[in-house]
Amino acid sequence: MKNQYFGDYRDMFKYDLIQEAMKKNKGFKRFSFIPMLTDFKECNDGNKRYYNSEKIEKRPGSGNTDLVGYLRDYNDKVRDRKNRDLRHIRDYFGAYINIEIFEPDEPMQGKYFVNKNRSLYFQAIPDIYLESALVFVDPDNGIEVKNSSKKHILYxxxxxxxERMSDDSVLMIYQHFPRQKHEEYIDRRKEELGQRSGSKLKPLWISDNEIIFFFLSKGQEANNIISGVLSDYSGKYPEKCRNG
Structure with missing residues (x-):
């Protein structure tokens, strides 16, 4: 995740889905956001911000008028991408759910996620963030590849x-679609994720054909709730969403 990405229209999907999951699973005491924050880069990635346009119609999350209004107002206020700050999502979620955003101790880790300090970063995540929580990890690109970088989370x-999560917690992981056939990619990645995470339950997923969110549950009850959330959510946006 980069701060410059904050407020992109994909955030409608991301944060609306999180809000739905938190609302429907009463066992979640907190939303724990692990952003894997990387430094600014001059590029146009994460710069789709059409909140005053028909381009967002029928996109996942577009029906959440409070969230859309918040993101639109934020983008109108903070136009310079170098000044955007994902921590401002607290301003929105504070009225709805308990949110924790992991920020490593700068003297130990530094402000940004880098390869050489990977182990320090994940070791520093407090245990409380993983208790009765929806734990969302948001790397730039997604899950491990052959030549992984700071843009990826490793298996x-x-x-x-x-393994550290409590049995009533759920792990949610961001994944950007690579240039591969989507169905084949999801099937392969889901199989790898299930095997290499040690999960006894099959990973769940939801996609808008641009990005995917994978979910790993430890307990059957939490898994059943998330499965229902994803099915209902896809039903709200049938032209864009699918899940499995």
Whole structure:
């Protein structure tokens, strides 16, 4: 995740889905956001901000008028991408749910996520963030690839978080679609994720054909609730969403 991405229209999908999951699973005491924050880069990624346009119609999250209004107002107020700050999502969620955003101790870790300090970063995540929580990890690109970088979360890191989580917690992971056939990619990635995370339950997923969110549950009850959330959510946006 980069601060410059905050407020992109994909955030409608991301934060609306999180809000739905938190609302429907009463066992969640907190939303724990692990952003894997990386430094600014001059590019046009994460710059789709059409909140005053028909381009957002029928997109996942577009029906959440409070969230859309918040993101629109934020983008109108903070136009310079270098000044955007994902921590401002607290301003929105504070009225709805308990949110924790992991920020590593700068003298130990530094402000940004980097490869050489990967282990320190994940070890520093407080245990309380993983208790009765929806734990969302948001790397730039997604899950481990052959030549992983700071843009990816490694399978060993996923497994470590999963093993540390309480039985009523759920791990949610951001994944950007690579240039592969979507169905084949989801099937392969889901199989790998299930095996290498150590999960006894099959991963769940939801996608808008641009990005995917994978979910790993430890307990059957939480898994059933998330499965229902994803099914209902896809039903709200049938032209864009699918899940499995």
């Amino acid at each position: 060993q890191e996923i497994r470590s978080l999963y």
